[in-house]
Amino acid sequence: MSYPLLALIGLLLAIAGxxxxxxxxxxxxxxxxxxxxxxxxxxxxxxxxxxxxxxxNIMIAxxxxxxxxxxxxxxxxxxxxxxxxxxxxxxxxxxxxxxIVLERGSAQRRKDFAQxxxxxxxxSWVNTAFPFGAAYLLTTREVDAVLVLGVLYFLIPYNLxxxxxxxxxxxxSDLANxxxxxxxxxxxxxxxxxxxxxVAALTNIPxxxxxxxxxxxxxxxxxxxxxxxxxAYSAPGLRFKERPxxxxxxxxxxxxxxxxIGLLLAxxxxxxxxxxLLTAFFLWGMAAHAFGAVQDIIPDRDAxxxxxxxxxxxxxxxxxxxxxxxxxxxxxxxxxxxGPLGALLALPYVLICAPFWSVTDExxxxxxxxxxxxxxxxxxxxxxxxxxLILEGSHT
Amino acid sequence: MGVLxxxxxxxxIGCMLLLDRRFRLFFWHDPAVASLVxxxxxxxxxxxxxxxxxxGVFLRGEGGAATGIVLAPExxxxxxxxxxxxxLCTMVIFTGTARxxxxxxxxxxxxxxxx
Numbered sequence: 001m002s003y004p005l006l007a008l009i010g011l012l013l014a015i016a017g018x019x020x021x022x023x024x025x026x027x028x029x030x031x032x033x034x035x036x037x038x039x040x041x042x043x044x045x046x047x048x049x050x051x052x053x054x055x056x057n058i059m060i061a062x063x064x065x066x067x068x069x070x071x072x073x074x075x076x077x078x079x080x081x082x083x084x085x086x087x088x089x090x091x092x093x094x095x096x097x098x099x100i101v102l103e104r105g106s107a108q109r110r111k112d113f114a115q116x117x118x119x120x121x122x123x124s125w126v127n128t129a130f131p132f133g134a135a136y137l138l139t140t141r142e143v144d145a146v147l148v149l150g151v152l153y154f155l156i157p158y159n160l161x162x163x164x165x166x167x168x169x170x171x172x173s174d175l176a177n178x179x180x181x182x183x184x185x186x187x188x189x190x191x192x193x194x195x196x197x198x199v200a201a202l203t204n205i206p207x208x209x210x211x212x213x214x215x216x217x218x219x220x221x222x223x224x225x226x227x228x229x230x231x232a233y234s235a236p237g238l239r240f241k242e243r244p245x246x247x248x249x250x251x252x253x254x255x256x257x258x259x260x261i262g263l264l265l266a267x268x269x270x271x272x273x274x275x276x277l278l279t280a281f282f283l284w285g286m287a288a289h290a291f292g293a294v295q296d297i298i299p300d301r302d303a304x305x306x307x308x309x310x311x312x313x314x315x316x317x318x319x320x321x322x323x324x325x326x327x328x329x330x331x332x333x334x335x336x337x338x339g340p341l342g343a344l345l346a347l348p349y350v351l352i353c354a355p356f357w358s359v360t361d362e363x364x365x366x367x368x369x370x371x372x373x374x375x376x377x378x379x380x381x382x383x384x385x386x387x388x389l390i391l392e393g394s395h396t
Numbered sequence: 397m398g399v400l401x402x403x404x405x406x407x408x409i410g411c412m413l414l415l416d417r418r419f420r421l422f423f424w425h426d427p428a429v430a431s432l433v434x435x436x437x438x439x440x441x442x443x444x445x446x447x448x449x450x451x452g453v454f455l456r457g458e459g460g461a462a463t464g465i466v467l468a469p470e471x472x473x474x475x476x477x478x479x480x481x482x483x484l485c486t487m488v489i490f491t492g493t494a495r496x497x498x499x500x501x502x503x504x505x506x507x508x509x510x511x
């Protein structure tokens with residue numbers, strides 16, 4: 001295809017979109033001044049064309065990009081081929097039209113948006129994006145489209161789905177829990193429940209399809225398991241979070257699956273040492289979940305919610321978590337250098353958790369103190385893991 | 397290999413966001429729809445780019461101002477950042493122009509109403 005044809009198709013599609021959107025927009029909003037919006041679009045287009053004439057020339061002169069000469073029409077403004085102006089023109093037509101149709105700039109909308117961001121737990125975004133990015137980058141050793149897509153996905157949409165679905169279906173029990181509403185949870189007003197689920201679906205599905213497109217059956221399976229774990233954890237009917245032991249396993253899959261997907265997309269050879277590392281990470285995640293459930297034993301029992309901690313009690317759960325952390329540390333000793341250094345990372349978790357060795361169900365809420373330390377500790381561990389990965393990267 | 401182009405693009409995005417914030421135009425007016433418009437705009441432009449690259453029209457340059465990192469063959473790391481900038485620039489100009497036109501209209505009405 002030649003550039004003039006490509007530019008023409010792009011521009012025609014933008015015009016079609018513009019007309020369709022403008023018709024809908026004006027039907028919905030009869031008070032809108034048509035002439036003012038058309039004037040604004042015309043001024044925008046004119047300004048963008050002028051800016052393009054200047055900056056496209058600078059960018060081409062800086063040799064940032066060039067064109068296959070035989071595919072061009074041959075008319076240009078300085079160095080900028082005339083076809084390049086289709087980009088700003090298409091943008092100036094389509095994007096403002098989309099904005100006019102959807103925009104409702106009310107204070108309520110801004111508050112709702114902030115609420116949705118809060119629901120996705122920005123403090124935890126990195127916990128899923130990092131495993132993916134580290135696993136992918138360490139295998140491929142280069143930045144590419146899949147890395148950017150995957151990191152973006154596991155940074156925001158994935159967390160919005162995971163915590164959003166959770167908050168929607170936990171609303172009733174969260175109401176009874178004073179710990180929710182801060183960094184550890186957000187109470188989501190029922191008014192926003194539908195919106196949350198919709199936005200979660202709308203932001204997740206395209207990324208899942210795109211990432212799936214870059215891999216084969218192994219990647220599809222991993223993506224399916226990952227998405228299933230996100231939904232099954234709290235969706236009605238499945239509610240894995242209320243099935244003792246399955247709750248900790250599912251929660252750990254939430255953090256392990258981004259790493260596995262990263263490895264598979266990167267085409268990594270999953271050998272024995274890597275399996276040990278993944279298992280250690282999996283046990284670490286289970287321990288974190290199990291220990292986290294202890295602090296909620298009393299409110300959970302009051303609300304009739306089951307978890308690993310309500311099933312076997314505070315003391316047994318703390319001990320299970322400790323054993324899992326110790327095992328994770330020991331497994332790291334079997335990985336290839338510098339992996340064994342990672343065994344040290346288990347120590348602070350064991351040390352913070354150990355004082356609760358004999359905790360009772362009655363004072364289980366005191367484990368929140370340790371839980372809060374873990375949130376900070378996770379960042380330190382993440383930092384140290386990064387250093388280990390850099391060491392690993394320079395080592396091989 | 398250089399980061400000049402990338403830094404200039406990020407600075408440009410920063411300036412657009414400052415204007416946006418100061419006059420509550422786009423993200424500071426309706427952040428949900430602004431996110432959607434930015435995602436749709438950047439996505440469509442990227443598809444356009446990819447089609448152009450597949451058709452052999454667009455070729456990456458060897459300019460020293462770019463990092464040289466490519467997301468895919470002939471698709472530099474800077475391209476999606478540039479496209480985000482283009483969308484933001486378009487929308488800040490549009491919403492800003494619509495605002496100015498609105499105020500001129502209101503002021504004109506006010507002038508006419510004066511005795």
